Amino acid sequence: xxxxxxxxxxxxxxxxxxxxxxxxxxxxxxxxxxxxxxxxxxxxxxxxxxxxxxxxxxxxxxxxxxxxxxxxxxxxxxxxxxxxxxxxxxxxxxxxxxxxxxxxxxxxxxxxxxxxxxxxxxxxxxxxxxxxxxxxxxxxxxxxxxxxxxxxxxxxxxxxxxxxxxxxxxxxxxxxxxxxxxxxxxxxxxxxxxxxxxxxxxxxxxxxxxxxxxxxxxxxxxxxxxxxxxxxxxxxxxxxxxxxxxxxxxxxxxxxxxxxxxxxxxxxxxxxxxxxxxxxxxxxxxxxxxxxxxxxxxxxxxxxxxxxxxxxxxxxxxxxxxxxxxxxxxxxxxxxxxxxxxxxxxxxxxxxxxxxxxxxxxxxxxxxxxxxxxxxxxxxxxxxxxxxxxxxxxxxxxxxxxxxx
Ligand code: FUL
Numbered sequence: 001x002x003x004x005x006x007x008x009x010x011x012x013x014x015x016x017x018x019x020x021x022x023x024x025x026x027x028x029x030x031x032x033x034x035x036x037x038x039x040x041x042x043x044x045x046x047x048x049x050x051x052x053x054x055x056x057x058x059x060x061x062x063x064x065x066x067x068x069x070x071x072x073x074x075x076x077x078x079x080x081x082x083x084x085x086x087x088x089x090x091x092x093x094x095x096x097x098x099x100x101x102x103x104x105x106x107x108x109x110x111x112x113x114x115x116x117x118x119x120x121x122x123x124x125x126x127x128x129x130x131x132x133x134x135x136x137x138x139x140x141x142x143x144x145x146x147x148x149x150x151x152x153x154x155x156x157x158x159x160x161x162x163x164x165x166x167x168x169x170x171x172x173x174x175x176x177x178x179x180x181x182x183x184x185x186x187x188x189x190x191x192x193x194x195x196x197x198x199x200x201x202x203x204x205x206x207x208x209x210x211x212x213x214x215x216x217x218x219x220x221x222x223x224x225x226x227x228x229x230x231x232x233x234x235x236x237x238x239x240x241x242x243x244x245x246x247x248x249x250x251x252x253x254x255x256x257x258x259x260x261x262x263x264x265x266x267x268x269x270x271x272x273x274x275x276x277x278x279x280x281x282x283x284x285x286x287x288x289x290x291x292x293x294x295x296x297x298x299x300x301x302x303x304x305x306x307x308x309x310x311x312x313x314x315x316x317x318x319x320x321x322x323x324x325x326x327x328x329x330x331x332x333x334x335x336x337x338x339x340x341x342x343x344x345x346x347x348x349x350x351x352x353x354x355x356x357x358x359x360x361x362x363x364x365x366x367x368x369x370x371x372x373x374x375x376x377x378x379x380x381x382x383x384x385x386x387x388x389x390x391x392x393x394x395x396x397x398x399x400x401x402x403x404x405x
Contacts, residue, residue: 009385010220010229011336015193016202019160020219020231020333020363022070023266027124027162027235027275028060029075030106032082033243034280041080043130043171047096050082055099055106055282057113063276063284064119067292068299071120073162073273074110076151078124081131085154089146092131106282111155122160122194123151127178128168136174144178145186152190161187163199197233204230206270211236211261213268216359220337229336231363234265237275238288244277252287255294256401262299263401267366302326302397308377309393315347315378322374324394325404327356327367329379332389337362339390341383346374361390370404371396 012020019025032045064072077083083093084106095102107123114121127144134140152158163183167175180199187194197203204221206213211234219231238258239248253261258274265272276292279285284292307324310316327344331337343357344367355377356367381388 008227009336009338010227012219012229012231012333013202015159015195016229016231017334019071019195019203020271022120023271023364024067024069025071025073025160025233025271025273026064026067026069027073027075027237027242027273028110029078029237029242029244029275029277030282031075031078031084031243032080033078034278037245039241039243041078041082041130043081045080045082047082047092047094048098050094050097051099052278052280052282055104055109057106057109057282058116059283060276060278061113061117061119063289063292065117067296069119069274071122071159072110072114073122073124073160074107075124075126076107077126077129077147079126079128079130079166079168081129083147085151087147087150089143089150090132107151107155111158115156120159121155122158122162124162125151126166127163127176127183127199128166130168130170133171135170136172136176140170140176141179141182145182148183148186149190152187152194158191158194160195160197160203161191161200162197165199201228201230203233203271206232206234206265209236211272211274212264213270215268217269217362218337218360219269219333219362232270233273234261234270235273235275236261237277238291239277242275242277244279244285246279249285249287252291255291255298258291258295259298260401262295263366263368266364269360269362269364298400303328303395305396307394307396309391310377310379311392312388312390313379313381315376317376318374320375322396323371324374324396325369325371325399326395326397327369327392328395329358329361329365329390329392330363331361332391333363335389338385339381339383339388340385342379342381342390344379344392345377346372347376348372348374352378368399368403
């Protein structure tokens with residue numbers, strides 16, 4: 001649960017804090033849709049179609065690491081109801097697939113690969129189930145809790161459980177009343193460190209699937225009239241679809257687009273959840289792997305040439321004129337968010353000019369600015385709740401994507 005000790009200024013729980021500091025997380029959409037070439041299955045898919053020719057989850061984790069990603073989330077069950085693990089509660093799973101003669105378990109291979117590579121693991125479990133016959137009745141809530149319990153008990157520590165709010169009709173044409181409270185209580189009991197995303201209290205959907213947070217995105221949100229810590233997550237796919245479709249292999253987002261997403265998510269105090277879908281072999285396709293390598297190299301490169309760093313309102317003298325085009329600001333969010341308005345100034349020819357401005361800072365704010373040559377810089381805090389706990393740094397980066405607008 002979020003630390004609500006100070007009602008006026010909420011702060012993250014230790015698990016939320018660790019999650020926010022990861023900044024880069026990855027979604028992996030994989031399942032029967034990978035084989036039917038669809039985005040939403042209808043629940044009538046034959047289990048036999050799920051048959052990865054060469055599943056290699058360590059290929060996913062290697063590529064994720066190269067890209068700088070710290071946590072991966074697998075779609076254990078999507079809306080079609082097909083389970084990537086051999087659930088005891090349904091026949092509609094890998095158990096009925098020819099893959100590994102029905103003895104395969106993608107969830108197991110996934111969590112093992114994450115741990116072997118030092119990455120955190122999370123699972124997506126769709127409450128909407130278009131296959132399960134009990135869907136639309138009370139019995140489905142038991143079914144769903146049973147499946148959750150399997151996943152939360154049999155696969156070691158999980159760091160995130162991701163629920164979307166999709167609630168369509170099941171195979172009987174009925175809709176389900178989800179018992180969210182009981183799902184959440186079960187997660188808290190069985191995996192107290194797992195953060196509950198979207199339909200849960202720990203992680204907030206940013207409100208679009210383009211990977212873009214609002215300027216001044218704040219982790220402090222009002223719930224029932226009270227301020228609470230509810231940080232934003234930006235989910236977006238590296239491709240047009242969430243699942244792999246071979247005909248989209250040439251539509252992997254450009255490096256420029258991904259860099260822009262980085263600045264508009266991580267650079268706006270949010271966690272990026274980038275979807276990279278394995279193909280029918282059970283591996284990331286070559287263009288995605290290449291892009292992840294490029295992305296990791298590019299993001300690391302942004303911060304390679306530091307010009308100056310300072311804290312709060314201190315003015316830092318460079319000693320000589322230096323050129324910079326990237327401003328990084330961070331708050332010590334363990335103490336909550338304090339800054340509510342700031343601007344960044346540089347001294348050029350003896351005069352201070354404003355080069356960037358913003359409202360909330362939080363975990364990180366990044367500003368891509370036009371090259372400026374100056375001999376000193378400072379951050380002016382205009383509005384702050386208490387003492388500002390701000391660190392800032394300036395870089396001379398190689399611009400990528402939209403810059404300085
Ligand atoms: C949505 C789903 O309907 C999409 O298929 C995808 O899984 C996305 C992340 O969440 O609610």
